[in-house]
Amino acid sequence: MLILEIIRVAFGALLANKGRAFLTMLGIIIGVGAVIAMMAIGAGAQKAVQDRIASMGVNQLRVFADRTTTRGVTRYRSLTTDDAQALRNEMTLATAVVPDMGGQYQVKYGNKNNSVRITGTTPEYFSLRNYQLAAGRFFTNGDMSASQRVAVLGSVAAENLGIGPQDVGSTLRIGGMIFDVVGIMESKGSQGGWDNPDENIFIPITTAQYRLMGNNRINGVTVQVVAQEWMLAAQGEMERILRRERQLRPEQQNDFRFFNQQELATTFAESTKIFGLLLASIAAVSLIVGGIGIMNIMLVSVTERTREIGIRKALGARRSIILLQFLLESITLCVLGGAIGMALGYWVAKVMASSGGWEVIVTPQSLLLAVGFSVGVGLFFGIYPASRAAKLDPIEALRYE
């Protein structure tokens, strides 16, 4: 068939100049590679964020301290255990009010001495975040009220210290203070890269406040609201209680901020948009550069094969056949480059993700996009050289030396 011959000729031309073909494809390889890598990493990051959103739960609200600026002076005042206590006592729409405080401390176990993030919180924290035990128990309200020195270890923190399930009941030192290991958690996985519970050690918040850290500053309070439709009302309730508790005058702005799933979703959508734009511009630039390279080499190819074009025309090749032949050659270059780029991009994404701590997700859409882009670039940048070849005058082409 005619189309088979056209394909044969296109491949033959590429095979006759393998090195040149590869160098020409490099632009497309890098372009498509970048797109695939970034989309895979982006999709992985997206999943991580979604997991975090899911882990927070739809009817949870978090409040934490925020900077305020009045007349050029920026102030920051932490939330305190007193604020948390006020919320716990007065909120009517909350089923749980869970403050947490934290700090980095030296932890000694046996001959191990690691710097670990210590989180002081209440027992509800574990159920709120859906954490599971691998061994032992979580600490209890009893531990809380007695400010017991008990610790629940995240899986990575335990592993780093060489503590296994059989070691529940043994003691370790946090900041020089002796704690009982009462439980080890199951691995939870990173919650988006910045707060990995597996690397934490959890202790009762009272112990943290009065024994270990010696202050009442907390990171924030997570509130479980009775139902999703009461979120806004609950937020209003919290705002009223906190403003009073923190003695803000009416003209002063809130020195705290709420964080809920809605807000997270919005922030996420925004960052996704920026990420998408970045991705698109990188893809566009590299594909344009790659495409120009292909156009250049195709023009060279047309010039080199002027005589061949003349012969083919003299033997009855229509313009459209010559056009198709060169177009197919540039598309083949692009698609081949695209395929190599996909493999390269996948590999890069895997390497980067394994160091970044999230998974790589190559979606069918991104593959389709890459193939589509490759064909598009091949068509767009191939059409000019191909039409030049097609329009060649047979006699002039035959006379070309």
Add this chain to the structure above:
Amino acid sequence: MKTAFPFVYLRSILQARRHIVGRIPAAGNSAKHWKGHTLMLIEMRGIEKVYKLGSERVNALRGIDLDVSEGEYVALTGPSGSGKSTLMHLIGCLDSPTAGRYLLAGSDVSSMSDAALARVRNRQIGFVFQTFNLLPRATALHNVEIPLIYGGLGSRERRRRATAALERVGLADRMKHQPNQMSGGQRQRVAVARALVTDPSILLADEPTGNLDTATGNSILELFAQLHASGQTIVLVTHEADVAAHARRHIVLRDGKIESDDANK
């Protein structure tokens, strides 16, 4: 030119009649007869070709009237630069005239689209060049198959006809060879096979022996004589008298004009 056309056409009809009456059809050509008459293949009237080289204008052809009917073996001679190649390119629809009328097998070539011209070059014309013009990276067989590919033939029929054409020019044992693995004479035979494989109305050969030694050249000319004997219409360009002697009709070009044509004597 347009207003003159009916008269030109009338004249061509009269001339065609003269050919029909005056010529004896070649033997074995009966299949190509049309209502018992010999078909007029080439009818050229007032053909001019001007090349523009910057500001310079080269009048390569200045008013050519030419009729060639089916089965003829025409030798086109003349000094170098007289316009022989230019005329051949026009006949072969590789180029178009600056002025004049050209009917190929009765249809007006000047009004044809690119696709139609490609079809004419593919089906009606077989061109043999002085420099062979084979595709260097393709085997003899594939070179011969190319016109059939563009003609839309299936691969089996293509192979069969290309093989037959190569056998006909005596290259049955060189099918898988590439041009650079063959002698000049063998290459030109491949080119002839390629020109013949579509069974064209006219075989055009522009100095086909120009790049060959005398013995090899003669074998090509012998091949042409055989083709002519089996009814093939041939127009051959040469500047050697002994080559021209092979043909039945001799046309001499000089400065873009027909100086003599023994069909008109």
